[in-house]
Amino acid sequence: MNNEQLVIALEEHVFKAQLERGRTLFRRLGFQSEEMALALFLWLCSLPLVAIVVIPLFGRQAAAIVALILFLAAMALCWGICGWKVYQ
Numbered sequence: 001m002n003n004e005q006l007v008i009a010l011e012e013h014v015f016k017a018q019l020e021r022g023r024t025l026f027r028r029l030g031f032q033s034e035e036m037a038l039a040l041f042l043w044l045c046s047l048p049l050v051a052i053v054v055i056p057l058f059g060r061q062a063a064a065i066v067a068l069i070l071f072l073a074a075m076a077l078c079w080g081i082c083g084w085k086v087y088q
Helices: 003-029 033-058 060-087
Strands: none
Touching: 033 060
């Protein structure tokens, strides 16, 4: 086994160990990525509504602010749901 193969094997081992550590942490906390994916999907689906309603009435800058507020609200809601599940 030459040095290059040894480095590749070591990197693979370290990567697998880190991945397993992350999986263990997510299992221990009861964290599921579905809530975050759902929050992001709902936010993305709300963007056309923001564009149709807010841009004609208030302009692009206001629409960007509304989109940012919706994103932060979705993330806060997701954080609250995930936090509630961890402590139950």
